[in-house]
Amino acid sequence: MRSEIPEQQEPGLPLTRLLDEQELIMHLEPDQLVAETVRPLPRAHLSPRVVAGLWALRVFVLIASAMVIYTFIEQVS
């Protein structure tokens, strides 16, 4: 990717700026560039068992949170 940079220069872009950018980009990994990190990743495949487990965990956490919040309100009142 880095070796392709000079060939992809845009018309009208000053050469010094292009060289500066080339030097800068050399210090970053290709997938570190903002243009790459904004590209969304593919969805992971989760088995039905994992999805069920995650929902069970979510329900458990919501119930436990409700208990803590109830207790907090009781303490305050």
Place this chain on the structure above:
Amino acid sequence: MPPLTDEDTARSHDRSRVHHARKHGKRWFLLWLLIGPGILAMLGENDGPSMIAYASDGAQYGLGLFVILIPVLFGMAYVCQEMCMRLGAVTHRGYGELVLQRYGPAWGWFGAGDLCVTNLVTLIAEFVAIRVGLAYFHLGAGVAVALGLALVLATLSGGRYWRWERTVLALAIFNGLFLVAAFLAHPHLGGPGSLSLGSLPHGSTNTLLLLIASTVGATVTPWMIFFQQSASADKGMTPGDLRHGRYDTAIGAVLAAVFGLGALVAGAALVVHDGGGIQGFAGAGFPSALSHAAGSAAGTVFALGLVEAGAVAILTISASTAYAAGECVGVSHSFNTSVRGAAVFHAANVGVALIAAAVILIPGAPLLSIALNANVLATVLLPVSLVFMLMLANDRQLMGQWANRVSINAIGVLVVVFVSLCGTAYAVDSFLLSTHVIGG
């Protein structure tokens, strides 16, 4: 060639220094350049409520169980935070966006929602801690709010992650004030109950569960997971920096455990006074009680420590909220981007601190209860964040050769189970007590 953004340019400048140091064998300078996210996550979690929790443990129960529990908990925190650092360095993406993209918007927004709730409650507690510290010097809530907000705004200037990180690191070092307070407090190491190492504390089951849940919540929290992964990515860390990332995380864990033990030992100076002063936490109780028990120097240093702990946590917790907001909305989320270029990120950073600050100015707000319950709520909400972190760290499509080993997974599962049990035990016991199903 993809267009370079200001964020790329700033990060590239930082990376050029890393490359130069590595190329010329400047080992210590390289370590200096690469430390940051791990130390900030660990010392940021040694926040106001956490230090109050440790000092309360010491004041009510002596050193006992907690002198062993605190280092063990920071060992657990290291395991979790190393995974976050590795995820950030390998994927160059934050936790929020990885969950959102890999597992769908429902889970991503659930995670971000959990984070926003715990962060807001914790930030209120941080302002309370600053207020308690400043109250010792006869300064009011208005000064606490002004100080906290001024710090958040001041660290935004410059549009550089490096500058933000170094400023907060410089503040975080003053977490060592709790160690100074421990020395100044002259704890009665041979006194009653103060050094019965490893012994189980006495008292009501619910109070003990609250203290254990608070102590667990004081060492591993959802915001740390979001923060260290996003900050590692924002700093520009790469798989080649993993060794130094581990050093950074380990240094942070050791410092945080030592300073946390400092707060515990300082609090233990009050154990012979039956934990006197704890009830006065809403005012300037703790530093004042320490001042009476161990001298004004100990009280003063402890009060300054509370101000520092609250201030650093406000900066790191606001940052984690900002990273989560930017990542979930899908807009720029970097300290390397100007306020104009990353409006959502910077608005979330300042906005969440502003809301928390407004709450502590409400007359009669139950600040003491909020401060004491902030860590417990974080503990209860933590398992979901930990499970997704484990799933991401095992995702070979994302992590390749840097995915979790079996041994790390075994420890990770143990951590999730332990944290879940702590949170659940407290939640159920308190609920049953509140509803009078069981007696106190």
